[in-house]
Amino acid sequence: MANLTGEHGLDLRLMRILNVLLDECSVSKTATILGQSQPSVSLALKRLREILGDPLLVRSGVRLIPTEKSLKIKEQVANILCEIDALAAPEEEFDPSRFDRRFRVYAANCLGTFFMPRIGELVRQEAPNMPLDFCTIPDETQIFSELEQGKLDLVIGNWPMPREYLRFAPLLETEIVLVMRNDHAMAHRSSIDFDEYLALEHLSPTPHTSPAISPIDGQLAQLDAKRQILMSVAEFTLVPHMLERTDLVFTSSWPFAEQMAQSGNLTIVKAPPELARMRFYTLWHERSHLSPGNQWFRKLLRRVAKEINEDIPIISNKIGDKAIQKT
Numbered sequence: 001m002a003n004l005t006g007e008h009g010l011d012l013r014l015m016r017i018l019n020v021l022l023d024e025c026s027v028s029k030t031a032t033i034l035g036q037s038q039p040s041v042s043l044a045l046k047r048l049r050e051i052l053g054d055p056l057l058v059r060s061g062v063r064l065i066p067t068e069k070s071l072k073i074k075e076q077v078a079n080i081l082c083e084i085d086a087l088a089a090p091e092e093e094f095d096p097s098r099f100d101r102r103f104r105v106y107a108a109n110c111l112g113t114f115f116m117p118r119i120g121e122l123v124r125q126e127a128p129n130m131p132l133d134f135c136t137i138p139d140e141t142q143i144f145s146e147l148e149q150g151k152l153d154l155v156i157g158n159w160p161m162p163r164e165y166l167r168f169a170p171l172l173e174t175e176i177v178l179v180m181r182n183d184h185a186m187a188h189r190s191s192i193d194f195d196e197y198l199a200l201e202h203l204s205p206t207p208h209t210s211p212a213i214s215p216i217d218g219q220l221a222q223l224d225a226k227r228q229i230l231m232s233v234a235e236f237t238l239v240p241h242m243l244e245r246t247d248l249v250f251t252s253s254w255p256f257a258e259q260m261a262q263s264g265n266l267t268i269v270k271a272p273p274e275l276a277r278m279r280f281y282t283l284w285h286e287r288s289h290l291s292p293g294n295q296w297f298r299k300l301l302r303r304v305a306k307e308i309n310e311d312i313p314i315i316s317n318k319i320g321d322k323a324i325q326k327t
Helices: 012-024 027-034 038-050 068-088 114-126 140-149 194-198 217-224 236-245 254-260 291-316
Strands: 057-060 063-066 103-107 130-135 153-156 167-181 201-204 228-232 249-253 265-272 277-284
Touching: 012 027, 012 038, 012 068, 012 194, 027 038, 038 228, 063 068, 103 291, 114 130, 114 291, 153 291, 167 236, 167 254, 167 291, 201 236, 236 249, 236 254, 236 265, 249 277, 254 265, 277 291
Parallel strands: 103 130, 103 153, 201 228, 201 249
Antiparallel strands: 057 063, 153 277, 167 249, 167 265, 167 277
């Protein structure tokens, strides 16, 4: 084992990445499994190649395949990690029904009606003694300091560029659409282009001064563009009422927009393709990565996201269809 540890700088984090890389032969799959970004895993692979003096994975057509040295050390790496994990294994299996610590989550407001009620239902069924606080996402710097200090357990976010040093796992992604009242000048359109979008007057759940935690304004910033936010509201429940009484438009995820449009007073229009898709993910700090309660809650989120993902391809086909425009 001396050739894998010691003075060469192969720490536990690198060994875990190496173990998954040798199993998956894919940087992107490794990043998803470990809850890390692809650039982070690519940098780790570069460091591993330097330490071990071998390319480890080489390209063969469109695939990566292991080198002879990779095949030689694969079992040794796996055995070392098994021994380390055995030392840290909990003495008892985690039982959510006995978990009674208060759990605090920052969650994007637009998840409210189609995501969080299902989470609440499962928590009450499986961990009835666990107090759970869903909080509105505050200033970006507060999020990361509270995760680091243990005041916050997890974040469900949707802004474009989460911090690299936090643990990350994708949940779901949806179409981005516009919502407006039925007699809005653009309501007869099935879609609008990017310049038209920027010229519209917008309602937003975050003020124009907070692009870092806005999935829309963060994406626009990457495109070196800015929309006209003429009004912002802190509560998502106010959005449909504000839209019905103004000529403002609201940009949001398809599931949330579809629920708002069920009132019959609002119309959904496709957003410009430059806005891409809205991606939701979880963020947590390394300090709580192995926490049984945190692990259980992350699995619960993935279960709910899977349910929603199975429905999204069906309902998203209706975007732009006049059948969803309530008259």
